[in-house]
Amino acid sequence: MRVLEVPATLSYKTLDPFLGQVTESPDGRVLLDARGLSWIDPVGMIGLLSAGRFLADRSEHPPVLRSPESSEVSGYLSRMGFFERVREGFELVSPPPRRSSGASDVLLELSKISENHDVHDVVERVQERAGHILSRTLRYPPSAVVQFSVILSEVCQNILEHAEAPGWVAAQSYNWSRRLGRHVLILAVGDTGRGFRRSLEGEHSGRFGDRWSDSTALEAAFLHGLTRFPDQGRGQGIQQMRRQVRRWDGVISVRSGTARIADVPEWEDLPPLEEDLPAFPGAQITILLPERVQESE
Amino acid sequence: MITAGDGGDLDPQLDAFSVDVRDLLQRSVANLYSHLVTRPTGRAVRLAIEAQLREISLPALSLVDLSSVSVLDYSCADEVVAKLLLRGVEGSNPHSGSVFFIFQGLKAHHREPILEVLNRHELAAVVQAVGNEEPFQLMGARSSLEEEVWSVVESRGRVPGARVSEAFPDGRQRETVDGLARRGLLFRHPLKGDLHALSHLARRFE
Numbered sequence: 001m002r003v004l005e006v007p008a009t010l011s012y013k014t015l016d017p018f019l020g021q022v023t024e025s026p027d028g029r030v031l032l033d034a035r036g037l038s039w040i041d042p043v044g045m046i047g048l049l050s051a052g053r054f055l056a057d058r059s060e061h062p063p064v065l066r067s068p069e070s071s072e073v074s075g076y077l078s079r080m081g082f083f084e085r086v087r088e089g090f091e092l093v094s095p096p097p098r099r100s101s102g103a104s105d106v107l108l109e110l111s112k113i114s115e116n117h118d119v120h121d122v123v124e125r126v127q128e129r130a131g132h133i134l135s136r137t138l139r140y141p142p143s144a145v146v147q148f149s150v151i152l153s154e155v156c157q158n159i160l161e162h163a164e165a166p167g168w169v170a171a172q173s174y175n176w177s178r179r180l181g182r183h184v185l186i187l188a189v190g191d192t193g194r195g196f197r198r199s200l201e202g203e204h205s206g207r208f209g210d211r212w213s214d215s216t217a218l219e220a221a222f223l224h225g226l227t228r229f230p231d232q233g234r235g236q237g238i239q240q241m242r243r244q245v246r247r248w249d250g251v252i253s254v255r256s257g258t259a260r261i262a263d264v265p266e267w268e269d270l271p272p273l274e275e276d277l278p279a280f281p282g283a284q285i286t287i288l289l290p291e292r293v294q295e296s297e
Numbered sequence: 298m299i300t301a302g303d304g305g306d307l308d309p310q311l312d313a314f315s316v317d318v319r320d321l322l323q324r325s326v327a328n329l330y331s332h333l334v335t336r337p338t339g340r341a342v343r344l345a346i347e348a349q350l351r352e353i354s355l356p357a358l359s360l361v362d363l364s365s366v367s368v369l370d371y372s373c374a375d376e377v378v379a380k381l382l383l384r385g386v387e388g389s390n391p392h393s394g395s396v397f398f399i400f401q402g403l404k405a406h407h408r409e410p411i412l413e414v415l416n417r418h419e420l421a422a423v424v425q426a427v428g429n430e431e432p433f434q435l436m437g438a439r440s441s442l443e444e445e446v447w448s449v450v451e452s453r454g455r456v457p458g459a460r461v462s463e464a465f466p467d468g469r470q471r472e473t474v475d476g477l478a479r480r481g482l483l484f485r486h487p488l489k490g491d492l493h494a495l496s497h498l499a500r501r502f503e
Contacts, residue, residue: 116337123332123368146368146406153334153370161336232418233375240371240413 001064002026006034010044012186012253012286020278022051029061032090037068042170042188043286045082045110049168052089053192054281065090071097080170081109088112107133107171107185108152114166119156122169123149133173137183139292140248147244148289154237155189155285162228163193163282180267182291192282196221196256203228214257215275222254222261241287251288255280265290332368339376346381355395356484358498364402364427374410379418382481397481399433399495400424412436421482423495433496435482443482446473450483454497458490 002025007018022030032051040048048065055063065086068074074097077083083096107129111122131145138144152169159167171187197217204226205212220226222242225235238254242263245252253262253270260274267290333339350357361377363369382398400411403426415422415437424436435447449464450456456464465471474492478485484493 116335119335120332120338123334143406149332149334149368150370150410153332153368154372157335157370157372233379233414236371236375236413236417240410 001029001031003031003033006032006037008036009039010037010047011041012043015043015047016277019047019051019280022054023278023280027058029059030055031064031066033066035066035069037073038070042172042186045080045170046168046188046190049085050190050192056089062089062091064093066093067096079106085110085112085168107173110168110170112166113156113159113169119153122156123153126152133185137173138185138289151241151244154241157237159191162199163191165191165193167191185289187287190282190284195281195283199228200226215259215273218254218256218259218261245287248289250290253286254283256283331365333366333373334368334370336372336376339373343376343381347384350396358397358495360499361398361400362402363400363407369407369410371410371413375414378411378422379414379420382420382422383418397484397495398422399499402427421480423482442473443477446470447477447482450492451494451496454494456492461490461492
Protein backbone atom coordinates (compact mmCIF):
# COMPACT_ATOMS: atom_id res chain seq x y z
CA MET A 1 0.00 0.00 0.00
CA ARG A 2 1.30 3.44 -0.97
CA VAL A 3 1.54 5.94 1.89
CA LEU A 4 0.93 9.63 1.35
CA GLU A 5 1.69 11.96 4.19
CA VAL A 6 -0.90 14.64 4.91
CA PRO A 7 0.95 17.90 5.61
CA ALA A 8 0.96 19.36 9.09
CA THR A 9 -1.14 22.28 7.95
CA LEU A 10 -3.99 21.69 5.54
CA SER A 11 -5.69 24.95 4.69
CA TYR A 12 -6.69 27.06 1.73
CA LYS A 13 -3.06 28.20 1.52
CA THR A 14 -1.47 24.77 1.57
CA LEU A 15 -3.91 22.44 -0.13
CA ASP A 16 -2.62 22.59 -3.72
CA PRO A 17 0.68 20.70 -3.25
CA PHE A 18 -1.15 17.96 -1.35
CA LEU A 19 -3.72 17.56 -4.14
CA GLY A 20 -0.81 17.40 -6.59
CA GLN A 21 0.74 14.55 -4.59
CA VAL A 22 -2.57 12.73 -4.58
CA THR A 23 -3.15 12.95 -8.33
CA GLU A 24 0.44 12.02 -9.13
CA SER A 25 0.53 9.01 -6.83
CA PRO A 26 0.74 5.66 -8.62
CA ASP A 27 -2.37 3.53 -9.03
CA GLY A 28 -3.19 1.13 -6.24
CA ARG A 29 -4.42 1.40 -2.71
CA VAL A 30 -3.31 4.49 -0.79
CA LEU A 31 -3.02 5.25 2.90
CA LEU A 32 -3.32 8.91 3.77
CA ASP A 33 -1.31 9.40 6.92
CA ALA A 34 -2.67 12.36 8.85
CA ARG A 35 -0.90 11.58 12.13
CA GLY A 36 1.14 14.78 11.91
CA LEU A 37 -1.79 17.02 11.09
CA SER A 38 -1.77 19.97 13.49
CA TRP A 39 -4.03 22.51 11.77
CA ILE A 40 -6.88 22.15 9.33
CA ASP A 41 -9.60 24.50 8.14
CA PRO A 42 -12.82 23.81 6.17
CA VAL A 43 -10.93 24.05 2.86
CA GLY A 44 -8.45 21.45 4.10
CA MET A 45 -11.22 19.14 5.34
CA ILE A 46 -13.06 19.24 2.04
CA GLY A 47 -9.72 18.84 0.25
CA LEU A 48 -9.01 15.71 2.25
CA LEU A 49 -12.46 14.27 1.51
CA SER A 50 -12.03 15.13 -2.18
CA ALA A 51 -8.66 13.42 -2.23
CA GLY A 52 -10.30 10.34 -0.74
CA ARG A 53 -13.01 10.29 -3.36
CA PHE A 54 -10.50 10.80 -6.15
CA LEU A 55 -8.46 7.83 -4.90
CA ALA A 56 -11.57 5.71 -4.40
CA ASP A 57 -12.75 6.42 -7.95
CA ARG A 58 -9.55 5.14 -9.51
CA SER A 59 -9.05 2.07 -7.37
CA GLU A 60 -10.98 -1.05 -6.49
CA HIS A 61 -10.30 -0.41 -2.82
CA PRO A 62 -11.18 2.66 -0.79
CA PRO A 63 -8.24 4.67 0.53
CA VAL A 64 -7.29 4.34 4.17
CA LEU A 65 -7.02 7.28 6.55
CA ARG A 66 -4.84 7.32 9.63
CA SER A 67 -6.29 9.92 11.99
CA PRO A 68 -4.32 12.79 13.52
CA GLU A 69 -2.43 11.98 16.71
CA SER A 70 -3.32 15.32 18.21
CA SER A 71 -6.44 14.88 20.31
CA GLU A 72 -7.14 18.57 19.81
CA VAL A 73 -7.19 18.20 16.02
CA SER A 74 -9.14 14.94 16.15
CA GLY A 75 -11.64 16.47 18.54
CA TYR A 76 -12.07 19.45 16.27
CA LEU A 77 -12.54 17.21 13.22
CA SER A 78 -15.08 15.25 15.18
CA ARG A 79 -17.03 18.40 16.10
CA MET A 80 -16.97 19.43 12.45
CA GLY A 81 -18.60 16.12 11.51
CA PHE A 82 -15.55 15.14 9.50
CA PHE A 83 -15.44 11.49 10.52
CA GLU A 84 -19.07 10.93 9.58
CA ARG A 85 -18.24 12.05 6.06
CA VAL A 86 -14.96 10.12 6.03
CA ARG A 87 -16.80 6.85 6.60
CA GLU A 88 -18.54 7.35 3.26
CA GLY A 89 -15.27 7.13 1.32
CA PHE A 90 -12.37 6.01 3.47
CA GLU A 91 -11.46 3.14 5.67
CA LEU A 92 -10.18 4.33 9.03
CA VAL A 93 -7.15 2.72 10.68
CA SER A 94 -8.60 3.31 14.13
CA PRO A 95 -12.05 4.33 15.34
CA PRO A 96 -12.55 8.09 15.42
CA PRO A 97 -13.11 9.96 18.68
CA ARG A 98 -16.70 10.07 19.83
CA ARG A 99 -18.49 13.24 18.87
CA SER A 100 -19.32 15.43 21.85
CA SER A 101 -23.00 15.82 22.52
CA GLY A 102 -22.53 19.22 24.18
CA ALA A 103 -22.90 22.67 22.68
CA SER A 104 -20.67 23.23 19.68
CA ASP A 105 -18.91 26.36 18.47
CA VAL A 106 -19.03 25.10 14.88
CA LEU A 107 -20.71 27.41 12.38
CA LEU A 108 -21.56 24.78 9.79
CA GLU A 109 -20.45 21.17 10.09
CA LEU A 110 -19.20 19.36 7.02
CA SER A 111 -22.37 18.65 5.10
CA LYS A 112 -22.89 16.62 1.99
CA ILE A 113 -24.67 18.37 -0.87
CA SER A 114 -26.21 15.99 -3.34
CA GLU A 115 -29.84 17.04 -3.59
CA ASN A 116 -31.96 20.15 -3.47
CA HIS A 117 -33.14 19.50 0.08
CA ASP A 118 -29.53 19.40 1.30
CA VAL A 119 -29.25 23.08 0.40
CA HIS A 120 -32.43 23.86 2.31
CA ASP A 121 -31.09 21.88 5.23
CA VAL A 122 -27.80 23.81 5.51
CA VAL A 123 -29.54 27.17 5.09
CA GLU A 124 -31.96 26.20 7.84
CA ARG A 125 -29.25 24.95 10.18
CA VAL A 126 -26.93 27.89 9.77
CA GLN A 127 -29.43 30.62 10.68
CA GLU A 128 -29.00 30.85 14.43
CA ARG A 129 -25.28 30.24 14.64
CA ALA A 130 -24.48 32.44 11.65
CA GLY A 131 -26.44 35.27 13.20
CA HIS A 132 -24.34 35.09 16.34
CA ILE A 133 -20.99 34.83 14.56
CA LEU A 134 -21.74 37.43 11.90
CA SER A 135 -23.01 40.03 14.33
CA ARG A 136 -20.86 39.46 17.43
CA THR A 137 -17.64 38.04 16.02
CA LEU A 138 -17.46 39.71 12.62
CA ARG A 139 -19.53 42.74 13.70
CA TYR A 140 -21.65 42.73 10.55
CA PRO A 141 -25.12 44.33 10.61
CA PRO A 142 -28.10 42.10 11.54
CA SER A 143 -29.16 41.86 7.89
CA ALA A 144 -25.91 39.99 7.12
CA VAL A 145 -27.36 36.66 8.20
CA VAL A 146 -29.82 36.68 5.30
CA GLN A 147 -27.12 37.75 2.86
CA PHE A 148 -24.84 35.02 4.16
CA SER A 149 -27.65 32.48 3.74
CA VAL A 150 -28.12 33.58 0.15
CA ILE A 151 -24.39 33.13 -0.50
CA LEU A 152 -24.53 29.71 1.11
CA SER A 153 -27.49 28.71 -1.02
CA GLU A 154 -25.96 29.92 -4.27
CA VAL A 155 -22.57 28.36 -3.61
CA CYS A 156 -24.15 24.98 -2.79
CA GLN A 157 -26.35 25.14 -5.88
CA ASN A 158 -23.20 25.47 -7.92
CA ILE A 159 -22.49 21.84 -7.01
CA LEU A 160 -25.97 20.62 -7.93
CA GLU A 161 -26.18 22.47 -11.22
CA HIS A 162 -22.67 22.11 -12.60
CA ALA A 163 -20.76 19.31 -10.92
CA GLU A 164 -23.07 16.39 -11.63
CA ALA A 165 -21.52 14.83 -8.55
CA PRO A 166 -22.06 15.30 -4.85
CA GLY A 167 -19.99 17.78 -2.91
CA TRP A 168 -19.52 19.18 0.57
CA VAL A 169 -19.83 22.47 2.37
CA ALA A 170 -18.43 23.62 5.71
CA ALA A 171 -17.87 26.93 7.51
CA GLN A 172 -16.11 28.07 10.62
CA SER A 173 -14.73 31.29 12.07
CA TYR A 174 -11.17 31.70 13.32
CA ASN A 175 -9.24 34.35 15.17
CA TRP A 176 -6.39 35.35 12.88
CA SER A 177 -4.84 37.44 15.61
CA ARG A 178 -1.26 37.16 14.39
CA ARG A 179 -1.86 37.18 10.69
CA LEU A 180 -4.55 39.80 10.36
CA GLY A 181 -5.46 40.94 13.86
CA ARG A 182 -9.07 40.06 13.14
CA HIS A 183 -11.52 37.19 13.07
CA VAL A 184 -12.19 35.57 9.72
CA LEU A 185 -15.02 33.30 8.63
CA ILE A 186 -14.02 30.58 6.18
CA LEU A 187 -16.71 29.07 3.97
CA ALA A 188 -15.58 26.18 1.78
CA VAL A 189 -17.44 24.23 -0.88
CA GLY A 190 -15.99 21.49 -3.03
CA ASP A 191 -16.82 18.59 -5.31
CA THR A 192 -15.00 16.17 -7.56
CA GLY A 193 -17.39 16.53 -10.48
CA ARG A 194 -16.76 17.68 -13.99
CA GLY A 195 -15.43 21.15 -13.21
CA PHE A 196 -16.05 24.47 -14.96
CA ARG A 197 -14.22 23.70 -18.21
CA ARG A 198 -16.26 20.59 -18.94
CA SER A 199 -19.48 22.14 -17.68
CA LEU A 200 -19.17 25.09 -20.05
CA GLU A 201 -17.39 23.62 -23.07
CA GLY A 202 -20.46 22.48 -25.00
CA GLU A 203 -21.93 25.96 -24.98
CA HIS A 204 -18.91 28.27 -24.97
CA SER A 205 -15.65 26.61 -25.97
CA GLY A 206 -16.16 27.37 -29.68
CA ARG A 207 -15.73 31.08 -29.32
CA PHE A 208 -12.46 30.62 -27.42
CA GLY A 209 -10.93 28.18 -29.93
CA ASP A 210 -7.44 27.08 -28.92
CA ARG A 211 -7.56 29.33 -25.89
CA TRP A 212 -10.24 27.20 -24.22
CA SER A 213 -8.81 25.97 -20.91
CA ASP A 214 -9.54 25.78 -17.21
CA SER A 215 -8.56 29.42 -16.79
CA THR A 216 -10.66 30.74 -19.69
CA ALA A 217 -13.61 28.69 -18.45
CA LEU A 218 -13.20 30.22 -14.99
CA GLU A 219 -12.94 33.70 -16.49
CA ALA A 220 -16.10 33.07 -18.50
CA ALA A 221 -18.08 32.01 -15.44
CA PHE A 222 -16.49 34.18 -12.77
CA LEU A 223 -16.01 37.43 -14.66
CA HIS A 224 -18.72 37.26 -17.32
CA GLY A 225 -21.43 35.14 -15.66
CA LEU A 226 -21.59 32.57 -18.48
CA THR A 227 -23.22 29.23 -17.78
CA ARG A 228 -24.03 26.18 -19.83
CA PHE A 229 -27.71 27.10 -19.71
CA PRO A 230 -29.10 29.26 -22.52
CA ASP A 231 -31.57 30.79 -20.07
CA GLN A 232 -30.80 34.47 -19.49
CA GLY A 233 -31.64 34.16 -15.81
CA ARG A 234 -28.77 31.78 -15.13
CA GLY A 235 -25.24 32.68 -14.10
CA GLN A 236 -26.18 35.26 -11.52
CA GLY A 237 -25.16 33.22 -8.49
CA ILE A 238 -21.41 33.75 -8.74
CA GLN A 239 -21.85 37.40 -9.71
CA GLN A 240 -24.04 38.10 -6.69
CA MET A 241 -21.70 36.24 -4.37
CA ARG A 242 -18.79 38.31 -5.69
CA ARG A 243 -20.69 41.52 -5.12
CA GLN A 244 -21.64 40.67 -1.55
CA VAL A 245 -18.19 39.36 -0.64
CA ARG A 246 -16.66 42.59 -2.01
CA ARG A 247 -18.99 44.63 0.22
CA TRP A 248 -17.63 42.73 3.20
CA ASP A 249 -14.03 43.19 1.98
CA GLY A 250 -13.70 39.43 1.68
CA VAL A 251 -12.02 36.95 -0.63
CA ILE A 252 -13.80 34.66 -3.05
CA SER A 253 -11.81 32.17 -5.08
CA VAL A 254 -12.80 29.37 -7.44
CA ARG A 255 -10.37 26.60 -8.25
CA SER A 256 -11.18 24.15 -11.01
CA GLY A 257 -8.92 21.81 -12.96
CA THR A 258 -5.53 23.49 -13.12
CA ALA A 259 -6.58 27.09 -12.48
CA ARG A 260 -7.85 29.36 -9.76
CA ILE A 261 -9.49 32.76 -10.12
CA ALA A 262 -10.17 35.12 -7.25
CA ASP A 263 -11.40 38.50 -6.10
CA VAL A 264 -8.77 39.58 -3.62
CA PRO A 265 -8.87 42.56 -1.23
CA GLU A 266 -5.74 44.40 -0.11
CA TRP A 267 -5.26 42.39 3.06
CA GLU A 268 -4.83 39.07 1.20
CA ASP A 269 -1.96 38.12 -1.09
CA LEU A 270 -3.62 35.50 -3.33
CA PRO A 271 -3.00 36.19 -7.04
CA PRO A 272 -6.16 37.05 -9.01
CA LEU A 273 -5.49 34.24 -11.49
CA GLU A 274 -3.32 31.14 -11.15
CA GLU A 275 -2.66 28.59 -13.87
CA ASP A 276 -0.72 25.34 -14.05
CA LEU A 277 -1.84 24.21 -10.61
CA PRO A 278 -1.88 20.46 -10.02
CA ALA A 279 -4.86 19.12 -11.99
CA PHE A 280 -7.71 18.06 -9.75
CA PRO A 281 -11.29 17.15 -10.67
CA GLY A 282 -14.29 19.25 -9.81
CA ALA A 283 -14.40 22.72 -8.34
CA GLN A 284 -13.46 24.21 -5.01
CA ILE A 285 -14.90 27.53 -3.90
CA THR A 286 -13.45 29.38 -0.93
CA ILE A 287 -14.90 32.48 0.70
CA LEU A 288 -13.10 34.39 3.45
CA LEU A 289 -15.07 37.03 5.34
CA PRO A 290 -13.04 39.23 7.67
CA GLU A 291 -14.22 40.96 10.81
CA ARG A 292 -15.38 44.46 10.09
CA VAL A 293 -12.82 47.08 11.12
CA GLN A 294 -13.97 49.89 13.39
CA GLU A 295 -12.71 52.70 11.11
CA SER A 296 -15.01 51.68 8.24
CA GLU A 297 -18.16 51.77 10.39
CA MET B 298 -60.02 33.11 -5.50
CA ILE B 299 -62.23 36.15 -5.39
CA THR B 300 -64.33 36.90 -8.43
CA ALA B 301 -65.48 40.38 -9.27
CA GLY B 302 -69.20 40.91 -9.52
CA ASP B 303 -70.93 41.57 -12.79
CA GLY B 304 -71.76 44.96 -14.23
CA GLY B 305 -71.05 48.37 -12.76
CA ASP B 306 -69.04 51.10 -14.36
CA LEU B 307 -66.08 50.57 -12.11
CA ASP B 308 -65.98 46.82 -12.46
CA PRO B 309 -62.85 45.93 -14.39
CA GLN B 310 -64.09 42.36 -14.95
CA LEU B 311 -60.95 40.92 -13.51
CA ASP B 312 -60.51 37.81 -11.45
CA ALA B 313 -58.06 37.97 -8.61
CA PHE B 314 -56.49 35.39 -6.45
CA SER B 315 -54.11 35.80 -3.62
CA VAL B 316 -51.08 33.60 -3.32
CA ASP B 317 -49.29 33.22 -0.04
CA VAL B 318 -45.98 31.79 -1.16
CA ARG B 319 -45.54 29.89 2.07
CA ASP B 320 -48.89 28.20 1.57
CA LEU B 321 -47.85 27.24 -1.91
CA LEU B 322 -44.59 25.83 -0.68
CA GLN B 323 -46.46 23.75 1.83
CA ARG B 324 -48.61 22.30 -0.87
CA SER B 325 -46.28 21.99 -3.81
CA VAL B 326 -42.94 21.12 -2.23
CA ALA B 327 -42.46 18.10 -0.08
CA ASN B 328 -41.01 19.94 2.90
CA LEU B 329 -42.05 23.27 4.36
CA TYR B 330 -39.47 25.99 4.04
CA SER B 331 -39.85 29.63 4.77
CA HIS B 332 -36.55 29.92 2.96
CA LEU B 333 -37.21 30.39 -0.72
CA VAL B 334 -33.90 29.03 -1.96
CA THR B 335 -32.74 26.89 -4.89
CA ARG B 336 -34.03 26.91 -8.43
CA PRO B 337 -36.10 23.70 -8.19
CA THR B 338 -37.98 25.16 -5.22
CA GLY B 339 -38.61 28.39 -7.10
CA ARG B 340 -39.73 26.44 -10.13
CA ALA B 341 -42.18 24.42 -8.04
CA VAL B 342 -43.67 27.60 -6.59
CA ARG B 343 -43.96 29.19 -10.02
CA LEU B 344 -45.60 26.11 -11.51
CA ALA B 345 -48.09 26.05 -8.64
CA ILE B 346 -48.99 29.70 -9.24
CA GLU B 347 -49.34 29.04 -12.98
CA ALA B 348 -51.54 26.04 -12.25
CA GLN B 349 -53.82 28.22 -10.14
CA LEU B 350 -53.94 30.77 -12.93
CA ARG B 351 -55.12 28.11 -15.35
CA GLU B 352 -58.09 27.45 -13.07
CA ILE B 353 -59.50 30.94 -13.18
CA SER B 354 -61.00 33.03 -15.95
CA LEU B 355 -58.89 35.68 -17.58
CA PRO B 356 -57.92 38.45 -17.23
CA ALA B 357 -56.65 37.84 -13.74
CA LEU B 358 -54.75 39.65 -11.03
CA SER B 359 -52.32 37.57 -9.05
CA LEU B 360 -51.19 38.78 -5.62
CA VAL B 361 -47.98 37.07 -4.62
CA ASP B 362 -47.29 37.53 -0.91
CA LEU B 363 -43.66 37.18 0.12
CA SER B 364 -44.07 38.36 3.71
CA SER B 365 -43.37 34.91 5.17
CA VAL B 366 -40.24 34.32 3.10
CA SER B 367 -37.24 34.84 5.35
CA VAL B 368 -34.53 34.07 2.77
CA LEU B 369 -34.91 34.65 -0.96
CA ASP B 370 -31.97 33.76 -3.15
CA TYR B 371 -31.34 34.86 -6.74
CA SER B 372 -32.28 31.54 -8.30
CA CYS B 373 -35.66 31.56 -6.60
CA ALA B 374 -36.25 35.23 -7.37
CA ASP B 375 -35.54 34.44 -11.02
CA GLU B 376 -38.13 31.65 -11.03
CA VAL B 377 -40.83 33.15 -8.80
CA VAL B 378 -40.66 36.76 -9.96
CA ALA B 379 -38.90 37.09 -13.33
CA LYS B 380 -40.14 33.93 -15.03
CA LEU B 381 -43.66 34.46 -13.76
CA LEU B 382 -43.67 37.95 -15.26
CA LEU B 383 -42.08 36.71 -18.47
CA ARG B 384 -44.86 34.15 -18.85
CA GLY B 385 -47.31 37.03 -18.54
CA VAL B 386 -45.78 39.15 -21.28
CA GLU B 387 -44.45 36.57 -23.75
CA GLY B 388 -46.44 36.62 -26.98
CA SER B 389 -46.39 32.82 -27.25
CA ASN B 390 -48.12 32.39 -23.92
CA PRO B 391 -51.93 32.08 -24.00
CA HIS B 392 -52.02 34.09 -20.76
CA SER B 393 -49.96 36.86 -22.30
CA GLY B 394 -51.44 40.25 -21.55
CA SER B 395 -54.14 38.66 -19.42
CA VAL B 396 -52.41 38.10 -16.11
CA PHE B 397 -51.24 40.90 -13.86
CA PHE B 398 -49.00 40.46 -10.85
CA ILE B 399 -48.45 42.37 -7.65
CA PHE B 400 -45.65 41.21 -5.37
CA GLN B 401 -46.65 42.06 -1.82
CA GLY B 402 -45.07 41.76 1.59
CA LEU B 403 -41.62 42.76 0.39
CA LYS B 404 -39.00 43.10 3.10
CA ALA B 405 -35.66 44.87 2.77
CA HIS B 406 -33.76 41.66 2.06
CA HIS B 407 -36.11 40.69 -0.80
CA ARG B 408 -35.37 43.84 -2.74
CA GLU B 409 -31.87 43.14 -4.00
CA PRO B 410 -32.51 39.70 -5.52
CA ILE B 411 -35.80 40.85 -7.03
CA LEU B 412 -34.32 44.03 -8.46
CA GLU B 413 -31.38 42.08 -9.85
CA VAL B 414 -33.52 39.56 -11.73
CA LEU B 415 -35.91 42.23 -12.99
CA ASN B 416 -33.05 44.30 -14.41
CA ARG B 417 -31.39 41.27 -15.92
CA HIS B 418 -34.55 40.42 -17.88
CA GLU B 419 -35.43 44.10 -18.49
CA LEU B 420 -38.66 43.61 -16.58
CA ALA B 421 -40.54 45.78 -14.13
CA ALA B 422 -43.03 44.78 -11.45
CA VAL B 423 -45.59 46.40 -9.19
CA VAL B 424 -44.55 45.77 -5.60
CA GLN B 425 -45.68 46.68 -2.10
CA ALA B 426 -43.52 46.54 1.01
CA VAL B 427 -44.75 44.51 3.95
CA GLY B 428 -47.71 46.25 5.63
CA ASN B 429 -51.04 47.09 4.05
CA GLU B 430 -50.48 50.84 4.39
CA GLU B 431 -47.25 50.83 2.41
CA PRO B 432 -47.41 52.52 -1.00
CA PHE B 433 -47.27 50.49 -4.18
CA GLN B 434 -44.13 51.02 -6.23
CA LEU B 435 -42.78 50.25 -9.63
CA MET B 436 -39.57 48.28 -9.42
CA GLY B 437 -37.09 47.15 -12.05
CA ALA B 438 -36.28 48.30 -15.58
CA ARG B 439 -38.27 51.36 -16.58
CA SER B 440 -37.71 54.79 -18.08
CA SER B 441 -38.35 58.04 -16.26
CA LEU B 442 -41.36 58.59 -18.50
CA GLU B 443 -42.76 55.16 -17.63
CA GLU B 444 -42.29 55.95 -13.94
CA GLU B 445 -44.03 59.31 -14.40
CA VAL B 446 -47.01 57.90 -16.33
CA TRP B 447 -47.37 54.92 -14.01
CA SER B 448 -47.33 57.27 -11.00
CA VAL B 449 -50.16 59.35 -12.45
CA VAL B 450 -52.35 56.27 -12.88
CA GLU B 451 -51.28 54.95 -9.48
CA SER B 452 -52.17 58.19 -7.72
CA ARG B 453 -55.58 58.39 -9.40
CA GLY B 454 -56.37 54.68 -9.13
CA ARG B 455 -58.47 54.81 -12.28
CA VAL B 456 -58.43 57.04 -15.35
CA PRO B 457 -61.69 56.75 -17.33
CA GLY B 458 -61.17 55.95 -20.99
CA ALA B 459 -62.73 59.25 -22.04
CA ARG B 460 -60.18 61.16 -19.94
CA VAL B 461 -57.00 59.39 -20.95
CA SER B 462 -56.11 62.08 -23.53
CA GLU B 463 -56.74 64.76 -20.94
CA ALA B 464 -54.55 63.05 -18.36
CA PHE B 465 -51.85 62.33 -20.91
CA PRO B 466 -51.95 65.11 -23.53
CA ASP B 467 -48.56 64.25 -24.99
CA GLY B 468 -48.41 61.53 -27.65
CA ARG B 469 -45.29 60.06 -26.04
CA GLN B 470 -47.14 59.74 -22.78
CA ARG B 471 -49.97 57.84 -24.45
CA GLU B 472 -47.48 55.55 -26.16
CA THR B 473 -45.98 54.96 -22.76
CA VAL B 474 -49.43 54.07 -21.40
CA ASP B 475 -49.72 51.47 -24.17
CA GLY B 476 -46.30 50.09 -23.25
CA LEU B 477 -47.13 49.88 -19.54
CA ALA B 478 -50.36 48.04 -20.34
CA ARG B 479 -48.46 45.61 -22.61
CA ARG B 480 -45.95 45.03 -19.83
CA GLY B 481 -48.75 44.23 -17.40
CA LEU B 482 -47.94 47.17 -15.15
CA LEU B 483 -51.41 48.69 -15.42
CA PHE B 484 -54.74 47.35 -16.64
CA ARG B 485 -56.70 48.81 -19.54
CA HIS B 486 -60.37 47.84 -19.68
CA PRO B 487 -60.75 46.01 -23.00
CA LEU B 488 -64.10 47.64 -23.83
CA LYS B 489 -64.13 50.99 -22.08
CA GLY B 490 -60.46 51.84 -22.30
CA ASP B 491 -60.34 52.82 -18.61
CA LEU B 492 -56.89 52.65 -17.09
CA HIS B 493 -56.62 50.96 -13.69
CA ALA B 494 -53.66 50.95 -11.36
CA LEU B 495 -53.09 47.37 -10.21
CA SER B 496 -53.18 48.62 -6.61
CA HIS B 497 -56.64 50.02 -7.27
CA LEU B 498 -57.81 46.61 -8.47
CA ALA B 499 -56.19 44.85 -5.54
CA ARG B 500 -57.98 47.09 -3.04
CA ARG B 501 -61.30 46.35 -4.70
CA PHE B 502 -60.85 42.68 -3.91
CA GLU B 503 -59.97 43.20 -0.24
